[in-house]
Amino acid sequence: MAKVLLLQGNQACAEGAIAAGVTFFAGYPITPSTEIAEIMAKRLPEVGGKFIQMEDEIAGIGAIVGASLTGKKVLTATSGPGFSLKQEFIGYATIAEVPIVIANVQRVGPSTGQPTAPAQGDMMQARWGTHGDHPVIALTPASVPECFTLTIKAYELSEKYRMPVLLMLDEIIGHMREKIEIPDYDTIEKPVRKGPRVGPSEFKAYEPDSDGVPPMADFGTGYRYHVTGLVHDETGFPNGSPAATEKLLKRLHEKVERDIDKITMYEEYKLDDAEIAIVTYGGTARSAYAAIDMAREEGIKVGMFRLISVWPFPEKEIAQLAQKVKVIVVPELNYGQMVGEVKKAVEGKVPVKPMSKYDSEPISPKELLEFVKNL
């Protein structure tokens, strides 16, 4: 039976994980993400799953990497300082192709910063936080219901592409309470991992299908394969040759790049006749809806392009947007992060105006309206 509830974003994220079939959570308490761990601690045993509070942030992500190898769907949750610590395992899960999902409820940084205040300052860390070249998939919910649906989506993507998927919440979304209609979990399609189609003797652990993604065997099922963070060939064993190195890095990127149109998600709000486009995401988008409605009442033709998937960045769609509007405004709770990506995609065709706010307060609809009026 579907239920109508009043939930926090963090709660909806945890419930989305349960609905997607998550049976393992490992993490470390950190504001403002802690509710996710607390809820998973209560809920997972109820569904036969496992929760463990680890000794630190690194151990939290390390344990979910291990659990994922046994075939479980896994989650960890964190915020800025913890997100920094998790980067080495994000790189590991990328090169070893272990599906994991990480929720990062962003707060003001750098360092301990403002633990209870919202920010969107980890968007570039999401892209480039782990070392080396690597693809990234990151999603930014802008409402409590979307925390639920995008968490499920994160598992679909993570399992399909065998890689980490980042759920980039912010403190506004994580702690906001909204009405949410939750379907019966039995009616939700559980993302499925692609398993081997050959027996152990023919199995090459990292030999990709035509989609660039190798089928993945669960540990304990007789395939006896090797998982390493070293550059490896299709056998899974280390191979340091230039050819193997290039081949692996190319494949890791291309399995995402070739599907960018399938991965890309965005929402257009009153953009049809817009002369001004607001490009934003997450909690800041909430103020943008209101600011646009107020501006429209004053006859200002403004609309929003809301990024739902932020990485890979929808360059093509933003380039098309630049053909339609006269100016693009990018409000975000940081010193200017995604605005750089927007500029790159727009290639100077129209002015791109950052609206950065980094005083620990959200951008209010009125502030955004004033900004738009003063363009």
Next chain:
Amino acid sequence: MEKLIEKYYRPRLPHIWCPGCGNGIVTSSIIKAIDKLGLDQDKTVIVSGIGCSSRASGYLNFDTVHSLHGRALPVATGIKLADPELNVIVITGDGDGTAIGGNHFIHTARRNINLTVILFNNNIYGMTGGQYSPLTPTDSKATTAPYGTLERAFDIAELAKAAGATYVARGTAFHANMLVDVIAKGISHDGFSLIEAVTQCPIYFGRQNKKGDASAMLKTQRDNAVTVEAAKKLSPEQLEGKFKIGVLHQSEAPEYTKQYQAIIDRAQKGAK
């Protein structure tokens, strides 16, 4: 009978270890222990970190994880808790396990999760060419201690015991048969087991510290190791400069994954 090497080793020779390295002896002791116990090869997972000893996982024919530097224990914890039916064996070194992985080490011991950790102690960082580790004896030479090390070494067995490990043993590459025995006991033990395997690194520790070649270092292991039983009859003076081998500590405590299963059973009944 199928040969151990054919059954348990992947055909991936040559290995990366230096001539005279003790890691091959310790690895073979692990295999002999697994064979002795008749563990299901398909239900046994080997997890390692980064370093010379941690490369062993790649040579062994099981589900294997060569994880991150210091992080074998969190990964192993995730595997074991997610699927307690798997036998999970961890291979780590003195640098991997007690420096960068030191926090994971004490907490995994404290949790008493059923993992068997074989810590290859060669007293040095070999992979990076001879830097001092937390198990390098005081006043040893290392490339990062050209004037000698100032720091005191951990007694890793005492540390594990103090942290809550319920099985602690030590063996050496010289006493290879005894090492098989203490590893097998550790695998059979229901809880967190640590086996410190003293091994020689003639190239990066031996050379800098004038310890002689591999055979000389093995003889030093022979001469300085005292069995737990023999040590009971010796005075502290007689034990000076010696180290104990055998089962150093064993106790009973609830095992983590079993305790967690009890929580699941309670939660599913709706009890709190």
